[in-house]
Amino acid sequence: MNVLPRGYWCECWTQNLDRDQRPALHASFDAYSAAQADRWIAVALRTISPALDTAASEQAWQWLYEGRIETRRALVRAESCSVAVDQAGTRITWTVRPVIFLPLVHRQNVELPACAYEFKPRASD
Numbered sequence: 001m002n003v004l005p006r007g008y009w010c011e012c013w014t015q016n017l018d019r020d021q022r023p024a025l026h027a028s029f030d031a032y033s034a035a036q037a038d039r040w041i042a043v044a045l046r047t048i049s050p051a052l053d054t055a056a057s058e059q060a061w062q063w064l065y066e067g068r069i070e071t072r073r074a075l076v077r078a079e080s081c082s083v084a085v086d087q088a089g090t091r092i093t094w095t096v097r098p099v100i101f102l103p104l105v106h107r108q109n110v111e112l113p114a115c116a117y118e119f120k121p122r123a124s125d
Helices: 034-051 054-076 114-118
Strands: 006-016 024-031 081-087 090-100
Touching (some): 006 034, 024 034, 034 081, 054 081
Antiparallel strands (some): 081 090
């Protein structure tokens, strides 16, 4: 029996709080353990913290010192988590969701489904 690998899908979003703009995705990462997922956030926060204003830096370090363990526990329980920092009218949010990674089909020596042959490349201009 083939067991599908479980993991975590991690994303980093920003949103301008002063203007009513939609969030923008800046990064995504596939983690294969709770430790790897929360480490991704921790590295990002440690990296940007020197450039943050005082309040945002305090938000970052509060999560690093106090909130990180609860995030890890939630991830181990297969719960989604998010961490946010507000900097100069912009909210930076890291999200982590538990996922099941589906393997891709190897294309050599395998018959593709019929629909694969219905694809017609667009003519070049």
